[in-house]
Amino acid sequence: xxxxxxxxxxxxxxxxxxxxxxxxxxxxxxxxxxxxxxxxxxxxxxxxxxxxxxxxxxxxxxxxxxxxxxxxxxxxxxxxxxxxxxxxxxxxxxxxxxxxxxxxxxxxxxxxxxxxxxxxxxxxxxxxxxxxxxxxxxxxxxxxxxxxxxxxxxxxxxxxxxxxxxxxxxxxxxxxxxxxxx
Amino acid sequence: xxxxxxxxxxxxxxxxxxxxxxxxxxxxxxxxxxxxxxxxxxxxxxxxxxxxxxxxxxxxxxxxxxxxxxxxxxxxxxxxxxxxxxxxxxxxxxxxxxxxxxxxxxxxxxxxxxxxxxxxxxxxxxxxxxxxxxxxxxxxxxxxxxxxxxxxxxxxxxxxxxxxxxxxxxxxxxxxxxxxxx
Amino acid sequence: xxxxxxxxxxxxxxxxxxxxxxxxxxxxxxxxxxxxxxxxxxxxxxxxxxxxxxxxxxxxxxxxxxxxxxxxxxxxxxxxxxxxxxxxxxxxxxxxxxxxxxxxxxxxxxxxxxxxxxxxxxxxxxxxxxxxxxxxxxxxxxxxxxxxxxxxxxxxxxxxxxxxxxxxxxxxxxxxxxxxxx
Amino acid sequence: xxxxxxxxxxxxxxxxxxxxxxxxxxxxxxxxxxxxxxxxxxxxxxxxxxxxxxxxxxxxxxxxxxxxxxxxxxxxxxxxxxxxxxxxxxxxxxxxxxxxxxxxxxxxxxxxxxxxxxxxxxxxxxxxxxxxxxxxxxxxxxxxxxxxxxxxxxxxxxxxxxxxxxxxxxxxxxxxxxxxxx
Numbered sequence: 001x002x003x004x005x006x007x008x009x010x011x012x013x014x015x016x017x018x019x020x021x022x023x024x025x026x027x028x029x030x031x032x033x034x035x036x037x038x039x040x041x042x043x044x045x046x047x048x049x050x051x052x053x054x055x056x057x058x059x060x061x062x063x064x065x066x067x068x069x070x071x072x073x074x075x076x077x078x079x080x081x082x083x084x085x086x087x088x089x090x091x092x093x094x095x096x097x098x099x100x101x102x103x104x105x106x107x108x109x110x111x112x113x114x115x116x117x118x119x120x121x122x123x124x125x126x127x128x129x130x131x132x133x134x135x136x137x138x139x140x141x142x143x144x145x146x147x148x149x150x151x152x153x154x155x156x157x158x159x160x161x162x163x164x165x166x167x168x169x170x171x172x173x174x175x176x177x178x179x180x181x182x
Numbered sequence: 183x184x185x186x187x188x189x190x191x192x193x194x195x196x197x198x199x200x201x202x203x204x205x206x207x208x209x210x211x212x213x214x215x216x217x218x219x220x221x222x223x224x225x226x227x228x229x230x231x232x233x234x235x236x237x238x239x240x241x242x243x244x245x246x247x248x249x250x251x252x253x254x255x256x257x258x259x260x261x262x263x264x265x266x267x268x269x270x271x272x273x274x275x276x277x278x279x280x281x282x283x284x285x286x287x288x289x290x291x292x293x294x295x296x297x298x299x300x301x302x303x304x305x306x307x308x309x310x311x312x313x314x315x316x317x318x319x320x321x322x323x324x325x326x327x328x329x330x331x332x333x334x335x336x337x338x339x340x341x342x343x344x345x346x347x348x349x350x351x352x353x354x355x356x357x358x359x360x361x362x363x364x
Numbered sequence: 365x366x367x368x369x370x371x372x373x374x375x376x377x378x379x380x381x382x383x384x385x386x387x388x389x390x391x392x393x394x395x396x397x398x399x400x401x402x403x404x405x406x407x408x409x410x411x412x413x414x415x416x417x418x419x420x421x422x423x424x425x426x427x428x429x430x431x432x433x434x435x436x437x438x439x440x441x442x443x444x445x446x447x448x449x450x451x452x453x454x455x456x457x458x459x460x461x462x463x464x465x466x467x468x469x470x471x472x473x474x475x476x477x478x479x480x481x482x483x484x485x486x487x488x489x490x491x492x493x494x495x496x497x498x499x500x501x502x503x504x505x506x507x508x509x510x511x512x513x514x515x516x517x518x519x520x521x522x523x524x525x526x527x528x529x530x531x532x533x534x535x536x537x538x539x540x541x542x543x544x545x546x
Numbered sequence: 547x548x549x550x551x552x553x554x555x556x557x558x559x560x561x562x563x564x565x566x567x568x569x570x571x572x573x574x575x576x577x578x579x580x581x582x583x584x585x586x587x588x589x590x591x592x593x594x595x596x597x598x599x600x601x602x603x604x605x606x607x608x609x610x611x612x613x614x615x616x617x618x619x620x621x622x623x624x625x626x627x628x629x630x631x632x633x634x635x636x637x638x639x640x641x642x643x644x645x646x647x648x649x650x651x652x653x654x655x656x657x658x659x660x661x662x663x664x665x666x667x668x669x670x671x672x673x674x675x676x677x678x679x680x681x682x683x684x685x686x687x688x689x690x691x692x693x694x695x696x697x698x699x700x701x702x703x704x705x706x707x708x709x710x711x712x713x714x715x716x717x718x719x720x721x722x723x724x725x726x727x728x
Contacts, residue, residue: 002384003522008376011518020366039363041546041612043414049250050410050513056251057508064250065363066587066612068231069238072362088546090636094363101362131539143528143538144421146521149414153517154375157510158367164507174507175495180254180283181221181247181276182405182452184566185704190558193700202548223430223728225596232589232695239690248405248430270728272454313721325710325720326603328703331596335699336557339692340549346689356689357677364587364634403727413614420615429727432595432610433602436726458727465726544618544647545585545611545640 014128027162033078039065040082043149051156057174075102084130084148086114196310209344215260221247222264225331233338239356257284266312266330268296378492391526397442403429404446407513415520421538439466448494448512450478560674560697573708579624585611586628589695597702603720621648630676630694632660
């Protein structure tokens with residue numbers, strides 16, 4: 001088995017545990033959100049940005065916490081907060097602030113018992129190895145949280161697929177919103 | 183004269199040459215824009231981001247080219263394109279693309295004879311030293327384009343001041359839009 | 365088959381076509397590089413950033429084109445340039461500039477006949493659907509270039525796995541370099 | 547007096563209060579730092595990035611907290627932490643973490659009695675209006691913390707000027723480090 005097969009096998013072994021009802025429920029709550037904010041640090045944050053970008057292509061109003069033109073979050077907005085360990089301080093703190101103004105917090109984490117899971121309204125549990133590589137996570141030969149990042153990427157793109165189906169977006173309508181200045 | 187006085191004197195000597203009618207005209211075109219996009223590389227780009235952020239606080243719909251959720255630019259949108267030399271390829275290229283879809287291009291540059299100035303609908307000429315430190319620019323003891331960046335910062339904030347006056351925004355309304363997740 | 369299974373199947377069907385010798389050769393050239401630069405636009409760029417971050421954790425000196433402290437690229441440095449279509453202008457242009465100063469260009473693309481492939485010293489061909497969804501790409505039910513992004517993510521992490529093996533980095537040494545300010 | 551004159555006058559009235567010994571002391575501590583990290587949120591953060599970029603041009607090893615390839619901060623590194631109010635939670639928290647590993651914290655703030663000032667080893671006090679527009683700050687007709695941002699910009703560039711003088715950097719050597727991929 002080469003490295004790529006190893007990684008794909010690891011991804012499959014984690015995603016098999018995903019609750020597809022949770023995936024669908026989260027897609028449903030995003031469809032009702034006036035605006036969707038995404039927060040994450042490190043590689044989790046980059047997967048969050050990829051999600052926010054695709055949601056914009058699909059017609060959503062989305063923002064990345066920390067980028068230039070991100071406004072104040074408000075009641076009924078949804079915050080998607082990504083942290084493998086569920087204890088990244090900046091992510092937990094932003095989630096608490098969002099919660100305090102009445103926003104809905106969707107956590108994406110490997111840890112159902114974390115501070116992030118505690119503050120969240122909904123949890124998408126992705127039981128993959130994080131950089132702490134602790135017992136409740138499925139193991140990985142990969143360094144740090146690579147497996148978690150890969151599984152987050154696929155899981156969030158599954159949410160996009162469902163979102164696109166519900167809004168009847170197709171490749172053409174998404175293409176029209178895609179940046180035309182690259 | 184200490185370093186700070188030297189820098190402030192340099193800034194003043196450049197800004198004295200600014201055409202305040204141009205500043206006001208640009209503010210007026212931004213007030214009519216459905217959406218405002220900003221592009222720049224390096225420190226010019228950072229000044230552009232600061233401008234886009236403040237415009238958002240003041241109620242505008244603004245975007246930074248290259249950030250995550252920036253959509254396609256369309257007819258009637260305004261692109262503010264910043265390049266001291268007026269020849270930064272990425273900035274010129276983005277301006278040409280914006281122009282080709284019918285957007286209005288406002289150039290901010292030290293060089294009235296540049297490619298950027300040529301493609302632009304409006305030019306805010308800021309004759310400060312850039313990193314090329316060429317003849318038509320006012321000299322500076324500072325390295326690279328620091329003086330240009332400083333003057334762009336003040337000039338764009340003068341546009342914000344005028345924009346805020348026209349929209350009757352005050353500190354309270356701007357504060358309400360400011361990110362509440364820091 | 366639920367959405368997640370669909371996506372994982374699509375990923376597998378593309379990655380089956382990857383040339384593992386190419387993956388290993390690219391890892392080898394990165395191991396010899398004094399510095400590694402990464403460039404990409406949109407979601408491809410985000411995957412590139414995730415790669416640059418992990419390479420830093422693994423002890424490499426890596427930079428993202430367009431970020432704040434990225435210096436001039438020089439002879440012998442490696443540029444990893446990602447573009448599904450191989451025709452993203454900014455990516456092609458940066459690759460040409462890197463090439464002109466004697467840097468090594470590694471292209472990651474779905475298109476072996478593109479401008480990007482033409483300028484590159486090495487090509488990692490990932491024949492997945494891009495946002496143009498053209499004939500030489502494997503099809504996808506997903507919007508735009510999602511499948512390409514997913515496959516790039518896994519392929520670049522396979523390179524990381526090989527890089528880590530060669531440098532004998534482990535989770536502990538990588539963790540020590542990971543940002544301690546989140 | 548037009549808007550630009552108004553802004554320049556405000557900047558001058560604040561910078562007159564700056565302690566030039568502090569400016570010089572901070573330049574001296576940066577000259578001794580193995581690595582310089584910069585943190586700030588919003589427009590303060592953008593001014594921090596402009597500073598980190600110029601320091602790189604001048605030969606320093608600098609990083610922006612939150613960017614892709616920023617490594618762990620270590621003993622003796624310097625963190626420049628910018629917050630007008632001195633109470634931006636993310637900035638205070640990062641400063642505390644940096645301090646806990648033995649890094650030197652330089653605060654740039656309008657508030658000498660803030661949490662940020664308390665954790666800092668050195669303080670560059672810039673008594674300009676912030677977005678809270680409170681009593682110990684000099685007033686401004688500008689919205690939010692624009693005056694603070696402008697004064698931070700000039701003050702940090704004065705530090706750059708001193709840094710360049712000490713390292714005998716000139717425009718040519720700085721230009722050679724400037725990104726050649728724009």
